Amino acid sequence: MKVFLACLGGVLLALTAQAEPVSVSDILRQVQQAARQLDYSGVISYSNPSGTESMHLVHVIDGTGEHERLTVLDGIEREFIRVNDVTQCLIPEQKTIILEKPKNDRFPALLTAESASIEDFYQFEKGDIQRVAGRECQDYLLIPVDQWRYGYRFCVDKTHHLLLKSQTIATHINNKVINQVSFASVQIGQNVEVDALQSSWKYNDWKVIAAHMEKTDLMAQGWRIPYPAGFEPVTQITRFIRSERQVAQLVLSDGLASISVFIEPVDAFSQRLKADPGSRKGSIHLYRKRIGDFWLTATGEVPLETLHYLGNNTEFVPVAK
Numbered sequence: 001m002k003v004f005l006a007c008l009g010g011v012l013l014a015l016t017a018q019a020e021p022v023s024v025s026d027i028l029r030q031v032q033q034a035a036r037q038l039d040y041s042g043v044i045s046y047s048n049p050s051g052t053e054s055m056h057l058v059h060v061i062d063g064t065g066e067h068e069r070l071t072v073l074d075g076i077e078r079e080f081i082r083v084n085d086v087t088q089c090l091i092p093e094q095k096t097i098i099l100e101k102p103k104n105d106r107f108p109a110l111l112t113a114e115s116a117s118i119e120d121f122y123q124f125e126k127g128d129i130q131r132v133a134g135r136e137c138q139d140y141l142l143i144p145v146d147q148w149r150y151g152y153r154f155c156v157d158k159t160h161h162l163l164l165k166s167q168t169i170a171t172h173i174n175n176k177v178i179n180q181v182s183f184a185s186v187q188i189g190q191n192v193e194v195d196a197l198q199s200s201w202k203y204n205d206w207k208v209i210a211a212h213m214e215k216t217d218l219m220a221q222g223w224r225i226p227y228p229a230g231f232e233p234v235t236q237i238t239r240f241i242r243s244e245r246q247v248a249q250l251v252l253s254d255g256l257a258s259i260s261v262f263i264e265p266v267d268a269f270s271q272r273l274k275a276d277p278g279s280r281k282g283s284i285h286l287y288r289k290r291i292g293d294f295w296l297t298a299t300g301e302v303p304l305e306t307l308h309y310l311g312n313n314t315e316f317v318p319v320a321k
């Protein structure tokens with residue numbers, strides 16, 4: 001089995017060792033491909049204004065597809081085990097597993113969605129060769145052309161095109177780093193231990209919670225939501241949290257930045273909610289207002305002004321029956 005994995009890993013490394021890309025879109029696609037197709041493992045450090053935490057990540061490709069295990073090393077114990085398009089979130093203190101869809105942009109991936117217009121909303125600069133986790137990487141900078149999004153600086157492994165470090169930057173605040181995620185140590189290729197995919201928890205008899213979701217069309221329901229320039233809808237769903245409670249979710253993306261908009265009725269289940277003109281947790285902003293008989297909550301790693309624009313200009317026009 002290990003011989004097969006080693007051979008497969010060698011083929012994949014060869015596939016990603018392509019000619020130097022010439023556009024930012026090519027570079028981002030190459031980074032995304034490396035994140036999905038390479039074998040790698042290492043310790044990741046994540047920091048934002050709220051603090052720093054570390055995680056251990058293992059990612060392996062075999063004949064059945066993608067396998068990944070992400071273990072949170074600080075604070076409350078959490079573990080995420082992914083097989084292709086299903087992620088199990090292990091909550092040991094409750095002996096509970098929450099099934100969820102994987103996030104496409106989870107480090108070392110970068111893109112939140114496919115977008116043909118990234119180059120219209122970011123200026124691209126190629127920087128110097130850097131060194132991260134003991135490996136040489138090429139530094140790149142994306143500078144937003146408007147006020148609706150942050151900038152990004154990222155460093156890509158010179159040999160395998162794996163993303164080694166990424167920073168979100170507030171270019172309008174003296175290039176302040178909003179958050180940073182990077183490998184503190186990393187192994188790429190056949191040295192990755194497949195056994196590290198196995199959880200240390202015996203969770204076969206734990207309670208499993210699978211969120212029930214259905215596609216929805218908010219515009220058809222009467223919602224008029226303005227999208228900031230460059231952002232397009234990638235997901236529209238209704239989450240059924242209980243049989244009595246439904247929350248609609250719209251996800252917008254410009255390919256890198258994303259915004260989630262949640263809409264739920266004003267009822268007994270939403271009594272805990274209140275208007276919020278703008279708050280921040282770590283690098284994430286949140287804005288909430290009441291529109292008629294609904295609460296609208298917008299959140300994302302974008303400037304607060306972006307959420308203000310979206311929330312203040314959203315309207316609900318009930319559809320005539």
